[in-house]
Amino acid sequence: MKNSKYHFFSTDTSKVLQALGKDVLIEDYKKMVLIRNLELRLESCYQQGKIGGFMHSYAGQEAIQTACIRAIGQDNWYTTTYRCHALALLLKVSPKAIFAELFGKVTGNAHGRGGSMHLYSDKMLGGFAIVGGHTPIAAGAAFSLAYKNVKDKVSICFLGEGSVPQGAFHESLNLVSLWNLPCIYVIENNQWGMGTAAKKAVSAHPIAEKMGPAYNIKDYTLDGMDYFSLHAGFAHIFEEIKKTQRPVLVEVITERFKGHSISDPGFYRSKEELERIKKRDPIYLFKDKLIENKLFSEEDAKQIEQEQIELIKKAMTEAESDPDPDPVHLGEGVFALEDERIFGV
Amino acid sequence: MQEVELREALRQAIDEEMERDENVFILGEEVGAYNGAYKVTKGLLDKWGEKRVIDTPISENGFSGLAIGAAMTGLRPIVEFMSWNFSFVAIDQLISNACKVHYMSGGRFSVPIVFRGPNGAAAQVSCQHSHCVEAIYGNLPGFYIVSPSNPYDAKGLLKTAIRCNNPVIFLENELDYGDKQEIPDKEYTVPFGKAKVVKAGEHVTVIAYSRMLKKCMAAADDLSKKGIELEIIDLRTIKPIDIATICQSIKKTHKCLLVEEGHIFSGICAEIGFQIIEHCFDELDAPLIRLCQKETPLPYSKILEMHTTPTKESIVEAVYKLLA
Numbered sequence: 078m079k080n081s082k083y084h085f086f087s088t089d090t091s092k093v094l095q096a097l098g099k100d101v102l103i104e105d106y107k108k109m110v111l112i113r114n115l116e117l118r119l120e121s122c123y124q125q126g127k128i129g130g131f132m133h134s135y136a137g138q139e140a141i142q143t144a145c146i147r148a149i150g151q152d153n154w155y156t157t158t159y160r161c162h163a164l165a166l167l168l169k170v171s172p173k174a175i176f177a178e179l180f181g182k183v184t185g186n187a188h189g190r191g192g193s194m195h196l197y198s199d200k201m202l203g204g205f206a207i208v209g210g211h212t213p214i215a216a217g218a219a220f221s222l223a224y225k226n227v228k229d230k231v232s233i234c235f236l237g238e239g240s241v242p243q244g245a246f247h248e249s250l251n252l253v254s255l256w257n258l259p260c261i262y263v264i265e266n267n268q269w270g271m272g273t274a275a276k277k278a279v280s281a282h283p284i285a286e287k288m289g290p291a292y293n294i295k296d297y298t299l300d301g302m303d304y305f306s307l308h309a310g311f312a313h314i315f316e317e318i319k320k321t322q323r324p325v326l327v328e329v330i331t332e333r334f335k336g337h338s339i340s341d342p343g344f345y346r347s348k349e350e351l352e353r354i355k356k357r358d359p360i361y362l363f364k365d366k367l368i369e370n371k372l373f374s375e376e377d378a379k380q381i382e383q384e385q386i387e388l389i390k391k392a393m394t395e396a397e398s399d400p401d402p403d404p405v406h407l408g409e410g411v412f413a414l415e416d417e418r419i420f421g422v
Numbered sequence: 423m424q425e426v427e428l429r430e431a432l433r434q435a436i437d438e439e440m441e442r443d444e445n446v447f448i449l450g451e452e453v454g455a456y457n458g459a460y461k462v463t464k465g466l467l468d469k470w471g472e473k474r475v476i477d478t479p480i481s482e483n484g485f486s487g488l489a490i491g492a493a494m495t496g497l498r499p500i501v502e503f504m505s506w507n508f509s510f511v512a513i514d515q516l517i518s519n520a521c522k523v524h525y526m527s528g529g530r531f532s533v534p535i536v537f538r539g540p541n542g543a544a545a546q547v548s549c550q551h552s553h554c555v556e557a558i559y560g561n562l563p564g565f566y567i568v569s570p571s572n573p574y575d576a577k578g579l580l581k582t583a584i585r586c587n588n589p590v591i592f593l594e595n596e597l598d599y600g601d602k603q604e605i606p607d608k609e610y611t612v613p614f615g616k617a618k619v620v621k622a623g624e625h626v627t628v629i630a631y632s633r634m635l636k637k638c639m640a641a642a643d644d645l646s647k648k649g650i651e652l653e654i655i656d657l658r659t660i661k662p663i664d665i666a667t668i669c670q671s672i673k674k675t676h677k678c679l680l681v682e683e684g685h686i687f688s689g690i691c692a693e694i695g696f697q698i699i700e701h702c703f704d705e706l707d708a709p710l711i712r713l714c715q716k717e718t719p720l721p722y723s724k725i726l727e728m729h730t731t732p733t734k735e736s737i738v739e740a741v742y743k744l745l746a
């Protein structure tokens with residue numbers, strides 16, 4: 078990405094290629110293709126009326142969380158926004174459990190109680206749907222690590238640039254800095270908060286480069302369409318944070334290929350603009366690099382895509398035939414189980 | 423037995439639970455070096471250190487959310503609000519996260535956390551420091567709401583709250599912190615969901631909690647001299663409500679007065695009154711009467727302050743009306 082005002086983390090792609098090796102790279106390529114096709118299939122399910130509520134596609138941003146988890150590992154605390162399908166997939170939630178959740182089935186990831194915006198794994202605290210409201214939660218996960226003296230794990234919080242104007246975010250930055258908490262805030266700047274341009278919502282750009290120093294937090298800017306520079310950046314940040322036990326603020330420059338949500342046709346963005354953006358499709362960039370380095374061929378890529386499409390179709394079909402929740406159980410699960418002594422039984 | 427102030431009873435509960443479970447910690451404004459705005463946490467920083475007694479900046483939204491995140495990842499935070507009125511700047515964290523995460527995550531994450539601090543009016547602290555929050559948080563499934571009226575219950579209920587696996591709204595009152603009572607030296611807890619008949623009587627059932635209890639007891643003393651015996655129920659737990667104890671009393675008295683410090687519209691009395699209608703309407707010989715805060719922000723002037731919340735006199739008057 079050519080933009081002089083940003084100071085992008087510099088990357089030596091060949092080093093990443095070498096360090097990760099063919100198998101890992103192809104595995105991550107598969108994951109990105111899986112995410113893209115999951116989003117596409119969910120979109121068509123939505124249009125067929127099989128999914129309700131709000132739904133937000135991660136198409137265009139796949140490289141960010143894929144590279145981040147590869148670099149940092151699954152065994153950390155993860156928190157994200159309502160645009161959460163990809164993170165769930167990457168943290169080993171099965172495509173079927175995601176389909177089932179969005180279909181409102183009892184077998185869904187959250188038993189049909191959460192829907193598209195609230196997905197979880199044992200390391201994924203959510204799926205949060207109040208913009209910026211999840212940023213203190215991630216600080217809390219980092220607090221737990223520090224409290225228990227765990228020094229080789231971190232808390233990672235993904236947020237959109239639309240969260241940046243929220244007070245909760247600034248309170249979180251202040252607290253993690255003040256208390257030396259190992260928390261990485263990753264602002265995925267996809268340029269639009271619903272239909273409001275980032276320039277009209279955030280007073281200081283580049284966001285991390287300006288705001289990090291204000292909170293005495295180390296900042297990084299990464300190219301969100303380039304898997305390799307993302308991986309190199311996150312790997313560097315992870316090593317650094319393990320040493321410093323200090324928070325980090327990252328701005329990732331990216332683009333979403335779809336509207337804010339399924340119901341947003343995105344009229345605020347011209348067709349030409351979208352075409353220009355899609356020339357830097359992270360999946361194509363990744364594929365080109367793999368082909369260029371002879372790690373696989375165009376045919377291999379096609380085969381991978383076909384496999385992922387089949388995998389998604391199978392998951393969808395299986396989820397569709399799963400049972401709906403029984404309203405008899407509607408009231409269950411509001412409270413976590415208690416020792417009966419709490420109620421004096 | 424030991425005679426302690428209510429603030430000391432709360433302190434003992436926190437201290438004992440910190441001793442019992444290393445995952446328990448307390449955070450809030452001035453809880454550490456200042457020893458607590460109302461001295462509930464006096465001495466705890468010296469004993470437990472900065473790791474577990476944490477002074478926060480004035481940042482309720484941030485530190486409440488942080489505590490919820492800590493609870494989701496294995497710790498048991500106690501969050502002190504210097505006043506429950508300050509919870510309003512943290513309300514998104516309480517409403518959207520604390521009380522919903524367990525259900526919303528299909529039971530994957532729980533939020534064992536206690537939010538505590540003084541609720542309602544104190545002495546002339548005016549409009550922005552005097553709101554009763556129980557009706558607001560009571561409207562949200564996923565919270566337990568507790569409000570002790572004396573040192574014994576304060577200690578026992580707080581210990582229960584800290585052991586609870588769900589978010590607890592724990593409501594104290596600034597004017598009650600200096601109240602003294604003999605409590606056991608030995609460890610004890612008070613269970614949630616159990617109201618207490620604090621005075622038996624045959625003529626009128628009076629339902630109250632927290633600071634209003636004392637006003638009801640004072641009214642009962644006056645009325646007793648006139649041969650009118652109130653049966654007074656201290657709710658102790660507001661949610662879940664102990665409707666069985668309430669109905670049992672109404673079966674005896676057939677008349678009921680509900681007293682609440684908070685506002686009348688959509689208040690706790692409105693809820694309990696309706697539950698009484700649902701559960702034991704046939705036992706009532708007179709319409710229910712409720713005394714609550716009038717529909718004004720709580721004013722500064724002493725005389726206005728006194729007239730917007732229930733008083734001994736207004737309680738006595740309401741009882742006569744019920745018996746007329």
